[in-house]
Amino acid sequence: MHRYRAIFPRDLSARAQAGSTFAFPCAGGSSRRCLRRTTMFASPLIDPLSSRRVLPFACTVLAQREDATLMLDRPVESRPPADKRPTLRTPVPVAAPIEPEGMTVTALIAALRRRRWVLILCALLFPIAAWVAAKQLTPRYTASTTVMFEPTDYAARELQSILRDETTTDAVLASQVEVIRSLSVARRIVRQFDLTNNDEFFWWAGEAKRVETPLYRWSDALARRLNSISPSLAVLVAPEPPAARPPEERAEIAAAEAVRDRLQVAVVRNSRVLTVSFTSENPRLAMEAANLASELYISDQLETKFNAVRRANDWLDGRVGQLRQELGQTEARIAELRTSSGLTRGVSAALSTEQVSKINSDLVDSRNILAMAEARLAAARSGGGGADMTALGASNLVQQRAQRDTARADLERLSATLGANHPDVRAARSRLQDIDRAVGSETGRVVQALDAAVREARARVRSLEDSLRSQEARVNQSQTAEIQVAALEREAEASRTLLRAVLERSQQTVSQTAIEKPDARILSPATMPGTPSFPKTMLMVIAATVLGVVFGLLVIWFLEQSDSTLRSGEEIRAGLGLPCLALVPMLRRGLLGRHRVEDYVVRKPLSPFAESMRTLRAALWLGSEPPRVVVITAARPGEGKTTTSVALARSAAMNGERVLLIDCDVRQPSLGRVFRCEGAPGVTDLLLGQAVLERIIRRDHLSSLDYIPAGAAEIHSLGLFMSEAMAGLLDRVRRDYDLIVLDAPPALAMADARVVARLADATLLCVRWRDTPRSVVRNSLGLLEEAHARVVGAALTQVDAKVHGRSGYADAEVYHPRYGGYFRE
Template sequence: MLDRPVESRPPSEKRPQLRTPAPVASPIEPEGMTVTALLAALRRRRWVLILCALLFPIAAFVAAKQLTPRYTASATVMFEPTDYAARELQSILRDETTTDAVLASQIEVIRSLSVARRVVRQFNLTNNEEFFWWVGESKRAESPVYRLRDALARRLGAISPSLSELVAPEPVAPRPPEERAEIAAAEALRDKMKVEVVRNSRVLNLGFTSENPRLAADIANLTAELYISDQLETKFNAVRRANEWLDSRVAQLRQELGQTENRIAELRTTSGLTRGVSAGLSTEQVSRINTDLVEARNQLAAAEARLAAARSGGGTDMTAIGASGLVQQRAALSTARSELERLSATLGSNHPDVRAARSRVQDLERGVGAESGRVVQALDAEARAARARVGSLETALKSTEARVNQSQTAEIQVAALEREAEASRTLLRAVLERSQQTVAQTAIEKPDARILSPATIPAMPSFPKTMLMVAAAGILGVLFGLLIIWFLEQADSTLRSGEEIRAGLGLPCLALVPMLRRGLLGRHRVEDYVVRKPLSPFAESMRTLRAALWLGSEPPRVVVITAARPGEGKTTTAVALARSAAMNGERVLLIDCDVRQPSLGRVFRCEGAPGVTDLLLGQAVLERIIRRDHLSSLDYIPAGAAEIHSLGLFMSEAMAGLLDRVRRDYDLIVLDAPPALAMADARVVARLADATLLCVRWRDTPRSVVRNSLGLLEEAHARVVGAALTQVDAKVHGRSGYADAEVYHPRYGGYFRE
């Protein structure tokens, strides 16, 4: 049935007054990411988390299967240093306390380059690609790709050398010298070897990793054996060097002892020493000669005294010196002189008695003189004899003393040599004893370490650990999924619930308009669904929207429904709201104010019919442009003819008069306005209306766009009473965790009929 015009009521001559815009509440700051909000975000984007939690382990499993497996074989060695009894060996192989430094040194010994090179030679690892890089180079030269590129480069060489160089493969590096190859393989082997000390013990764990499990076990065991054999060989070498040194020392000591004994014999022979006799005889001779010398010196002194007395004259007792005759002669001479003096004094000097007496005195004096000369000569001879004897004794004493001193010096030298010889004998005996001990030590020598458990062929690869990698990848996937969800939440600037409408825009969310999918619509159109399914959630959302408008402090009669941009569902919301209100018994008028892209003509199938633009231009009357909906009691006015100057029409007196005229005839007038962000028509129409409803597409329109359009409406003094979230996916929103998602819970299923 075609829509038909409706008779209009008489117009009023009074112009409507512009309403004061209601203040828009400031946006509410969000409280932050609470646990509930976090769980809600996880619930909304659970597929991102599930996808990451599945993809990461699958990728890790595939990557692990692509990796070459490696096997680790382990052998354990106990480090037990032995003690040495011989002091000489302790100076060579000193037993130190087992400290961390000692164990670390043993680890470096095991991982030494010399041990690694012997292992390389034992297993010929220079021809193993795992240990020597050149093997891979040689295989690359034998690959078909290399041969093909090489042949192609040779053919292109005659045409274009530059193109030939571009196609030519990288030349194969020449094989290094054998020694460098061995060292390179040994370094690679050391990198694959790991030696650790078992905590709080002296046990060394020797592990080796290789792509070949048997080779890993063989290398681990051979390395442990080489370490122990090297220890034993080191000890044998040390003992051998000690024996050689001790033998050379014994020979040296024996030679020195022989030389000392020969010097003692020679010294005794040259000095004429006889043990225990020579020293005593020499001392006795010196004592006897000293006695004789003293006596001779006394005799010499007495003789010289007598000689002196004899030479001095009569004052000395000549009898004491053995000259009694001279004494008598001197006594007679004294008597004769006395007689001469008496006679001279009595008789005079010329008396014959006096001359006779004088002659007798002279005779006596000549006799005394002769006798005195004889005595002096005798005494002088005696003194010379005494002096000669003293000189002889002194010469004998000096000679004897010289011999005694020489003998004593020889004795001292002999004693020193004998002590030296005795020390050499003692040292020789000690060295001989140590030499015997070292010879015995060679027979009982043992290494400082022993193998506790040899390495066995590993049954499972140590790398890659597939399950561990999968588990770690799963954890990483979950963390990455959480990170992606966080980024998506931060990057998602759309509005997803009434809470975000209130928090982000400061507007109440008047209704959540669910999305109607094709399967649910069937043969019905979206605009007709509120009539066809009056008990559906969609129809209930329209009733909720109408109730929110009616329950305000000033229930509006003229409501503008607009959006920030096209495609927000504003026309569908306007038609559904108007039909729902009409079905509730209200007198409702729907006016299409989007004259550039009119939609009511398509919805109500009246394209090309005169409408609001014709009325405002004065080309039609109101009674001819008002039409009745064929599904409800709704009246509507289409947009009419397209007019590029629609803004001027809406700002005209005719538009204000139209609204004032229809305000008296209808309970609710719904104006379907164009998008407010790009079109100025919406702001003008919103300024004329009692209230403005902003439609926001759920999870599609950015907040910045909505805020911008809301700011434009506020600048136009529009009374924005709230917003409606349109095209809400009921299932998705029902699982989002927001408070307003409760309306989609299955517990309310009994209230609705689809």
């Protein structure tokens, strides 16, 4: 008798009674057919947690072996014909990845919640570092004096270039600022407080202290010892000798430049108030230097005014003497000119003017007479008409000219009729010649008379012109003298006026010296500062906090941009185009206690972990074509695929399904460790024909799950999975089980996973939460697609419930405390 353990169909096991007898056909060939009388002792398996009959009946079959071999004893070495091989499943088309939306406020808040510790760390480290740095810095103190700039209104009109009053503008106030910060003021501060021997303002002062430091002494001693061995090495080790002190003038200027850097002057907005501040490591020095700078500025102003008034007095005194001298010289010239020109005020000038007028009148008449005489003379010489000659007193000449004209006419008439040699013609020509001689003699007499009259008129005109010129010269000389005298008198009067004005201004400047005041006054002197102005610890801490927050936000942004892992179901759908079937929570050590992760679904059936397995099973069952053979794989090791496979199989078995779990990860088998059956025969032994199916199927000690371990490690596992024996095994167990789960190796590096996934109804891809890069998952998914695997979805494994619950993703809602009443840990 042999004892066999078998799983019967649900309808048979449900009707099984203790002591029932069944008949089984024997698979030994046609000549060896027989019927076995089998007695079944049926006993239902009870769930140890719920005490409910949830598992199918397990039957113990007692059979008496005969010559024939039972079908259950046969090893799976006979393979189905090629035409009976199961058809390969058409892979589910993988949807195109969904482009993620832009950064929204919700996504930003969620990212801040996920990376809040980075932000908190940066917001704490930066101010702490700033506070520590502030404590390491040497404190400096700043003392301030306020000065009011009030320019006086006094300014002499002649001294505007020296004491000119200017309107107080921004340019004027800026000039006063530069006056206070001038090098002359800084040098007097240096001399007052002997700052050339203060290393705060004069770096040469610290050279003597550097020689006394232990580091300098040690370096110098080491260099001296090395000098006898290696002079070049001694030069490298020897400390730099202290710099020689520069000349006093240069040292004072250098210290003054340092003082100018510490001396700050600012104008209070919309006012004429100047704030004079000085910063030093010594608070008393800061106070005294600020007050001294203000006092020097005011005293310099007053001294400048005194010097200007003094120079003005000297100039006015010199100008008074010069004006007096010029006035005396002008009056002397006036007296001398009157004496030389014999001017008597008013009389001589009037007389000379009357004489000139009379001479001018006579001259005009004479010129008219001359013009008439010249006209008659010209008419006489040109042989003018009779009327003109009569007017000139030459009537005989007129008659003679008329006779000449008559004789010429007779001659022309006789010549025309008688000829040129006719006696009458010769007589007429002779008579005409006599008349011409008489006309010529008379014309000469008249012209001589007229010429004498013209010469007489010209002499008269010349005489009058000479008299006029003489009289005009005398008048002009008299007028010139009067003009010069008038000009000199005006000049003398101007000099007298200017002298009086200068004398008045001189008296005013003398009185101004006694009442002069500076253009500025001290409103409030500097007091000794009680707190340092640098470093401003609180301000630095606040600024560092803001900088830390900004830096933390940048780090968070960088981490979010550089994080290529998958953190939620939304990212799986967006990045891979696959549905996220479940979020498998991570079980921490404190939550597990003494339990193992694989046993947690059985030990805690109402936990979130068990609920995620039920969610995964429901997602597989609710599909359009519920798969019976499911391959569970991952992109790389450590993704939690074995844990998911075991937990899913146990969860389905606890729900009343007939489930078979097969370990297809031959190179690194895990089911042997989980179920404590290392070294037991398994699927490789079956595929090699070294074992039968019934001997390698084992029952889980916590549930009704059946499982097949990997068996002996075989380097040619790919050939085994590609064989017809593997297809026949799946076709055989498909008839006996509701769900077959295949734990496959990683799909990215192992070809076994792709071969097994092609034979299965569906493939589930496990992705470790916030660990596996998207590129790795996409690459493995591409390999599965090339193998025509039907990838139905993905599962996020090892999800930190607390972290994910605060992430802000939509699927993090399942970890909200409001659902706590549905779970029992």
